[in-house]
Each structure stands twice: as structure tokens, then as C-alpha cells.
Amino acid sequence: MATTTWTRHHVLSLADFTPIEYDTVLQTAASFREVLSRRTKKVPTLQGQVVANLFFESSTRTRSSFELAAKRLSADTLNFAAATSSLTKGETILDTAKTYLAMGADMMVVRHREAGVPQAIAAEMDRLGSRVGVLNAGDGQHEHPSQALLDLFTICTLLDPDHPRLELLKDKKIAIVGDILHSRVARSNIWSLTATGAEVHLAGPPTLLPQLFAAYGTQEGNQGAKEPLPITHDQSPITNRKLFLHWDVEPALQDADFVMTLRLQKERMTQHLLPSLREYHQRYGITRDRLKLCKPDVKVLHPGPVNRGVEISSDLMDDPQFSLISQQVTSGVAVRMALLYLMGGGKI
Numbered sequence: 001m002a003t004t005t006w007t008r009h010h011v012l013s014l015a016d017f018t019p020i021e022y023d024t025v026l027q028t029a030a031s032f033r034e035v036l037s038r039r040t041k042k043v044p045t046l047q048g049q050v051v052a053n054l055f056f057e058s059s060t061r062t063r064s065s066f067e068l069a070a071k072r073l074s075a076d077t078l079n080f081a082a083a084t085s086s087l088t089k090g091e092t093i094l095d096t097a098k099t100y101l102a103m104g105a106d107m108m109v110v111r112h113r114e115a116g117v118p119q120a121i122a123a124e125m126d127r128l129g130s131r132v133g134v135l136n137a138g139d140g141q142h143e144h145p146s147q148a149l150l151d152l153f154t155i156c157t158l159l160d161p162d163h164p165r166l167e168l169l170k171d172k173k174i175a176i177v178g179d180i181l182h183s184r185v186a187r188s189n190i191w192s193l194t195a196t197g198a199e200v201h202l203a204g205p206p207t208l209l210p211q212l213f214a215a216y217g218t219q220e221g222n223q224g225a226k227e228p229l230p231i232t233h234d235q236s237p238i239t240n241r242k243l244f245l246h247w248d249v250e251p252a253l254q255d256a257d258f259v260m261t262l263r264l265q266k267e268r269m270t271q272h273l274l275p276s277l278r279e280y281h282q283r284y285g286i287t288r289d290r291l292k293l294c295k296p297d298v299k300v301l302h303p304g305p306v307n308r309g310v311e312i313s314s315d316l317m318d319d320p321q322f323s324l325i326s327q328q329v330t331s332g333v334a335v336r337m338a339l340l341y342l343m344g345g346g347k348i
């Protein structure tokens with residue numbers, strides 16, 4: 001595997017990721033996907049290093065795939081579960097992180113239901129002069145970078161299995177449908193997918209779209225507008241991002257190449273934002289019928305876990321002709337190996 005010029009020490013957000021960084025992750029993940037297809041699926045890259053998985057919020061896919069990724073790279077792993085930890089005795093999150101630092105953790109994978117916790121731990125590690133790299137595995141409604149990178153990898157490898165790269169998505173149309181307001185997956189995917197040159201169309205009920213976009217909303221969204229929503233980040237070199245907003249799902253699906261449907265995050269809803277799940281499914285649920293609006297070879301993604309029959313019909317979720325959901329889970333291991341490898345110095 002080629003050594004790279006990767007310099008990012010923490011992976012906390014995709015807002016300021018550069019095209020070169022995206023392509024480096026995609027190409028590195030492609031190499032690890034090849035490793036994972038071998039009989040011996042392990043490389044000694046991170047031998048002697050310790051990866052601590054600090055999950056302060058529940059997870060199935062993300063936690064297991066980070067653990068497997070670390071093990072496939074021969075790292076030692078420490079798994080923390082909030083419910084059985086000293087947090088229940090009043091220990092602070094930063095003290096928990098410092099405990100893992102004292103045990104020799106080289107990298108920390110952090111998930112928390114509050115936005116900003118991985119950033120706070122990273123800042124503390126830097127303040128202490130440690131070399132620990134922190135990876136955001138999902139913070140509140142903010143971001144979930146590794147999920148968006150595995151989504152990107154899944155789509156790009158479908159288009160070119162050997163050379164996944166950003167430019168493959170140039171001029172594609174991607175719809176992201178559902179509970180955008182509560183979704184850190186959507187926020188990270190907005191950064192990564194608009195970095196490719198694709199048109200990204202968000203669709204959901206106005207109550208589940210971020211207030212930030214309210215100024216652009218009309219009953220039709222900005223679907224009639226020629227100008228995309230202005231989104232940018234001070235530190236991002238990518239300026240011509242193409243993001244559109246719709247309150248109805250149909251214009252977002254029209255001629256779409258990919259549809260990403262999101263889980264209704266019931267645990268994050270503090271007000272009654274929807275009349276009923278049935279009505280939601282009727283208006284925004286992804287079904288075979290609705291997919292007829294899309295390109296004939298459209299593919300559907302979902303980050304999981306899925307509310308079957310709510311954001312996507314149960315039969316569609318299991319249909320390999322359309323669904324990329326299990327490929328997303330498989331991609332997760334290779335992409336997380338790539339991130340740990342790059343953060344760990346990118347050498348073998």
C-alpha cells in the first residue's frame with residue numbers, strides 16, 4: 001500500500017475535508033477491501049497500538065465495525081460501555097478519556113448523544129500534548145464522518161470497483177430523504193456528496209428540515225430555483241456545492257441515481273413533529289412505486305438501523321436489485337480500517 005501525505009490527526013467533521021483527502025480514503029479503503037477478500041484478512045499495520053472505542057451512546061454497526069477494523073489491523077482494542085462504566089459513579093467524560101490515555105490508547109473512537117463531545121476530547125488530548133487521534137463516531141445531531149465516507153465508498157465502488165474516486169459522482173443526482181433535522185448522517189453526507197460535484201436533493205417534511213434551511217423553503221422547496229442553497233465552510237476549498245431542498249419527495253426522486261433514506265430518529269424528537277408514522281410513510285416512505293420516478297438503475301441506501309415500513313418499505317429494503325444496505329455495512333469495515341490506518345501514520 002502506498003504511503004500518503006495524510007496530515008489530519010483527528011477526524012471530527014467532513015466540513016473541511018479536501019478532495020485529496022476523500023480520494024485518499026477511498027483508495028486506501030479499496031486496498032483494505034482487497035485484504036478483506038483474502039483468506040487471511042489481517043495485516044500487522046497497527047500492531048502494538050491501542051484503539052479505544054468510547055461509545056457513550058448505543059450502537060450496533062458502528063461500534064462492531066470499528067472494533068473489527070482495528071482487529072484486522074492487529075491493534076489491541078478497548079471497549080467502553082457507558083452503562084457499566086464509572087460514568088454511573090459520576091466520573092466526567094474527559095476523566096474517562098484521560099483514563100484511557102493513561103492506559104496507553106493511541107486512538108479514540110468516540111460516540112456521544114451530545115454534539116461536540118469528540119471535539120472536546122480531541123482538544124483535551126491536544127492540550128495534554130498527547131499524540132492520541134480522535135475519530136468522531138457520531139455526535140448528537142452534528143456529524144457522523146465515517147458513515148458518510150462508507151456511503152461514498154459504497155456508491156463509488158459500485159461505479160468503479162477498482163478505482164473508487166470522487167469524480168465518478170460528478171453530475172449524478174442523489175436524493176437524501178427523511179428526518180434531516182435529527183440526522184448527523186445527513187449532515188456529513190451533505191459535505192461529502194456535494195464535494196463530488198453531484199446534485200444533492202434533500203426532501204422531508206418542513207418540521208424535519210433544519211431551521212437553517214427555513215429561509216429557502218416554500219411549499220415546493222427551492223425546486224423551481226435555478227440556484228442551489230448556499231452552503232460552504234471557511235476552511236473548505238470546495239465552493240460550488242449543489243444542494244437543493246424540497247418539502248415533497250417526488251421532485252427529489254425525479255431522475256435520481258441514488259436515494260438515501262434516513263431513519264426517523266424517534267429518540268431525538270422532543271416535540272410532536274409528525275402527525276403519524278403511517279402518514280409519514282404515505283408521503284415520504286421509499287417504495288417500489290416511488291422509485292419509478294428515479295433512473296431505472298437507481299440504488300437505495302440507508303445507514304441503519306431501519307424502521308421497516310416507515311422510511312422504506314420492508315420488501316424494498318431486502319431487494320438486492322435496489323438495496324445497497326448490506327454493502328454499506330460491508331464497506332464500513334474497509335473504510336474504518338482506512339481511517340485508522342491513515343490516522344495511525346499510514347505506514348506498514
Ligand code: ASP
Nearest residue numbers: 138144185263303304305
Ligand atoms: N446509525 C446512524 C447513526 O448513528 C443512523 C441512525 O441511527 O439512524 O447516526
